[in-house]
Amino acid sequence: MNGEPRKRISERALSVWRIYGMIGLAVSFAAFAAVIVLIIIFDGPKWIIPILILLFIGEGYLFLFFIPRLRWRRWRYEVREQEIEIQQGLFTVRRTLIPMIRVQHVDSKQGPLFKKYKLASVTISTAATVHEIPALDEEEAEELRYSISRLARVAYDDV
Amino acid sequence: MSEKKRLHPISVIVNIVKQLKDAFFPLLLLVIVGNRTISMMWDIAVPSAVVMYTIVIGIVSWLRFTYRLEEGELRIEHGVFVRKKRYIPFERIQGVSISEGFLQRLAGVVKVNIETAGNQLGEAEVVLTAVTREEAERIQRWIRKAKEMINDEMMLLDENTASSFVSIHQPLQEEAKNIIFSMSFWEVFQVAVTSGGALSVIAAIFLFISQFDDLIPYEMLYKDAQTMFAHGLFDTMMAVLLIFIAAYMISIIQNMLRYAFFTVEKIDEDIVISRGLLERRKVTTPVARVQGIVIKENMIRRWLGYASVYIIHAGGALDGGHHGSIILCPLIKKERIASVISSCLPEYSIHHEFNALPKRACIRYTARPLYVLILPVCIAAYFLRPWGLLLLLWLPIVSYFGYLSYKAAGWAISPHQLALRSGFFNMKAMYMLKNRIQSMEASSTWFQKRKHLGTIAATVMPGIGARGEVADLDQEDVKTIYAWLKRTNEASKVSSD
Structure with a gap:
């Protein structure tokens, strides 16, 4: 097998994928926010809140930077x-x-x-x-x- | 033969029976669950009106249905209120299959299914419900002859696309009939006993019961159930067991009827498979439309040294719902497969040895069944202590099955053919010719890559049945297979450069 396929797809794909990622994040932001609000209202354990925020940030990094980048690097034809x-x-x-x-x-x-x-x-x-x-x-x-x-x-x- | 022809009058009865069968359940519901305030007269009047209507329509539509073969087309006119004409050029006809229902047999006629190319559009088939046998053969011959003429004009037509035709060069009279494969009564019985059809019968029974959803008096049923439980778990289990046995029996009978007098013939370039006791089915598949061969061995049959052989063919569902996959030999001694295949599909060769997977793939195969099972089994074992701990025994057993499927998996290539084998309970070996492979896929996950392993998959037709896949090959082997599909291309590139 003579190496990988040579051509890459357009780098602008990253921008589009990031927009998709943003749409996904907006949905999960709503979900996270709802959980946090519920915790505050019903006086739940407060220590969950920073964990949720960290999770959200992690998800953001994954879907806006890490995954689009890796996917772009892998895509060849x-x-x-x-x-x-x-x-x-x-x-x-x-x-x-x-x-x-x-x-x-x-x-x-x-x-x-x-x-x-x-x-x-x-x-x-x-x-x-x-x-x-x-x-x-x-x-x-x-x-x-x-x-x-x-x-x-x-x-x-x-x- | 250009005069308009009608079907045999028995088709009136066939159609009426079919219509009434379809209308039976709705009618029954109407009568039983229907409005009770209206007089009893309704209960008789409505169904009898429906029956009358069906009969009249049946007769009229028989009168209106005519067909003729004219100017290279099959021309059908039909319709009771709206008159419809349908002209089908012979080159659009993919195949002709002949079958006999019970009523057709009584009248000594056959049913002709004419399958056309437009099967994506829904109107895939034209059915001539009842014509005499001679007439059916005449239609087949006529279409073949017409196609032959077309073929001569279009010799360069691509042979590999799904819609290709077969070239039949000999006239029909000289055709060489030879029976390649047939099954004795005893073998048919064995097929029936070893098939996994029992489950499907159970499903059918449940479906049947669910039809009566509205009619079942639930309170009574619950009472029954209560007394049943009162009698103890034992009785319930016996009842379930009885249902299973009954289902199994039904499945055996069904399979016996289906595969009775199973024969495979090769007539020129067609493979003709006929089977069935009550309903005689006959399927004709041109060799050129065969996309691959699948040899399946379920556990019981493998144990007895038997396998079943399927052919994957492009085209429509001539075999009654089995889209793409036609059974060539329901049950055959493994040693005989090679000779049957070489006499009906000489391009394929069956006998070769399979290359095993590397040792380091073994651990992945034995661990794979555990991924999904380990958590639920452990939880169940914990909560059902102490006896639940026995469930843990299940884990080494499934991983042993994983080991066995590691043993079964393998691949083989020859210059023109790729064979991939996988699975344990249902071992499946798929044989594909190089010029039938539509695309090939080599993949490896992160874990596979670490161990220098990969997965290879090849597709010959849409659908899961027409895709062969083996996981955890040595990456070098994956490369070899991948390059194998490439190489001819490179060789032909040299010639074209």
């Missing part, structure tokens, strides 16, 4: 003439190999948040599986979609 290779995962590093002849179609898509950051994700479908490369630069995604579908067609003709 490479499109070669005969195959596509993807590597991803936080705790579990997963590498996927898709032979080019098996590619049925390629989609690129862009949500509102992605649009703001000029990002797009590319989805590669085979007859059995769907694989996504998230958060590529808009133009890169477009180019990738085009080149994969062209390579897939060439690979088809060869068979």
Whole structure:
């Protein structure tokens, strides 16, 4: 196996993931706040409060910095003439190999948040599986979609 | 044959019976739970009106249903109030299967299921409920011939996509019929006895009971239950045991009916599987649509030296709900598998040895069942002292099972084929051809990486059944398998460069 796939996804992915993380944190902030308020109202053991605050800070660090960073570092892909290779995962590093002849179609898509950051994700479908490369630069995604579908067609003709 | 044809009149009765069967429970509820203030007349009037309506509709829809084969299309016109026309080009037809229900057998006719490519859209099948056997064969022949013509024009059509057709080059008359596999009555009985179907029967019984939710007089039932408990736990357990035995018996009978006269034939490039006693089912699968082979051995069968063989095929659910996976041999002596496979799917080879996992994976396999069990078992043991402590014995037993599944797991590659084997209670070996693998995945968790281990998985079709996976291979082996799928690509790249 000749090393990891070479290309990385856009660094702006980090910003988007952080926004997602923030949304998640807002929800858990509400939950933490509710518990703290309940403890105060019902005169519960006060020593829990600093622990909860620490937990919240820890969660914030995890979801805003640690996880997005690690995920970005892990995410790699490479499109070669005969195959596509993807590597991803936080705790579990997963590498996927898709032979080019098996590619049925390629989609690129862009949500509102992605649009703001000029990002797009590319989805590669085979007859059995769907694989996504998230958060590529808009133009890169477009180019990738085009080149994969062209390579897939060439690979088809060869068979 | 371009004249419009009707189905055999027996289809009127088949349809009516089916409709009434569907309407039976709602009607029953209506009568029993329905409004009591209205006179008894209603209880008779409503059902009889429904029955009358069903019969009339059944006859009219039979009159309206016509089919014909014309200009390379199957043309169907039907509909009672709204007239519908459905034209299906032959190239859209994925497969034709013939089956016989009980009523069809009485009339000496068959049911033809025509499966079309649009199965994502819901209207997957056209059913000709009752046609004569000769007519069914004529339809099959006609469609084959038409496809053959199309195929000649489109020889370059990709063979590997799910929607590919088979090329049938010989005319039907010269076809070489040979029976590859069949089962004796005794073998069918063994299948029935060793199958795990009993549980599904129990589930069905519960489902059946839940149908009567509204009808069961709960107070009486509770009283019954009370007396039952009064009689002691023993009686209750006996009752449960009896239910289990009865369920098992039913399952045996069901399986016997299902697999009776099981035969596999190879006709040209098709594998034809027929089975069933009351309802004769016949499934035709083109070899080109087979995506992989799965050999399953449950514990009892392995012990007796038997296994069952499935083929994974692309296309629809011709086998009645078994999407993607068709049973090729319900029960077969392990030594015979290789010869059966080589005569019906010669591209595959079965006999080779599996490479074992490295020793250091053993500890992970034996520990794996403990992750989930250790906490609940310990808690239960603590609270149910002193006898509950016996539960702790369960832990070494499950970890021994883990050890056995470590022994069972393995992999094998040959130039064109990958085989992955895993599981202990239900040992599953999956054989995949290189040009059928849609994607491959190599992964390793942090713990695996520390021990230089990894997991390999390959997918040939959507669905869990069509994915092979083995955990805790040596990372070098993972790389070998991963590179194996790559290598042809690199070889062909050389030629294209």
